[in-house]
Amino acid sequence: MQNFLASVQKLGFRGLAYAILSLIIEKDSIVVIVPDKTDKELISILLDDIRSRYELRSSPTSDIKLANFEVITRDEYFKHWKKYAGKRLIFVAEDKNIICPALDYIEKIIEETMLSKPRDPLRIIVIRIGDILSPLDVAKEYYMEYKQGRIDAKKFHSLIKSRLPKKEDASLALELLKIFYG
Numbered sequence: 001m002q003n004f005l006a007s008v009q010k011l012g013f014r015g016l017a018y019a020i021l022s023l024i025i026e027k028d029s030i031v032v033i034v035p036d037k038t039d040k041e042l043i044s045i046l047l048d049d050i051r052s053r054y055e056l057r058s059s060p061t062s063d064i065k066l067a068n069f070e071v072i073t074r075d076e077y078f079k080h081w082k083k084y085a086g087k088r089l090i091f092v093a094e095d096k097n098i099i100c101p102a103l104d105y106i107e108k109i110i111e112e113t114m115l116s117k118p119r120d121p122l123r124i125i126v127i128r129i130g131d132i133l134s135p136l137d138v139a140k141e142y143y144m145e146y147k148q149g150r151i152d153a154k155k156f157h158s159l160i161k162s163r164l165p166k167k168e169d170a171s172l173a174l175e176l177l178k179i180f181y182g
Helices: 002-025 037-057 074-079 101-115 121-133 136-147 153-163 167-181
Strands: 030-034 069-073 088-091
Touching: 002 030, 002 037, 002 088, 002 101, 002 121, 002 167, 030 037, 030 074, 037 069, 037 121, 069 074, 101 121, 101 167, 121 167, 136 153, 136 167, 153 167
Parallel strands: 030 069, 030 088
Antiparallel strands: none
């Protein structure tokens, strides 16, 4: 728990959010690069738990697949950089300031979780992200109907919000739908 809090303080809410968002939206394998071994262990656990929770709850026919990933330290990357040439590199600490509404929502979710000081924040974040990802298959149908003009924006938003009662969760789901099926 203390290690997780220390990593969150070092990487920031947005850095952690960037690693999670990359896992969700990237199609190819990713290499997540973190400052040190403690961060490596914790980010690996977080991403692996999100993947496991999603895979348990998603339908086998889902076209949403989370990226394969490897987490390495910055030193490991610089020592073996040729090995990672051509791969999608996610420098969590350095690249976290990209502009992306989905990243903003994940950051808010992490910040809200951490500020509430739960006993096991890692587990809470995993459950919440998993709960947002799981209904996206059903929401895809609503999104396609919305894009085709068969339902209006108000009805589409209310359908999403009925499945995800927290405002940030519903907003994140909408942004992810735009990314996946935009």
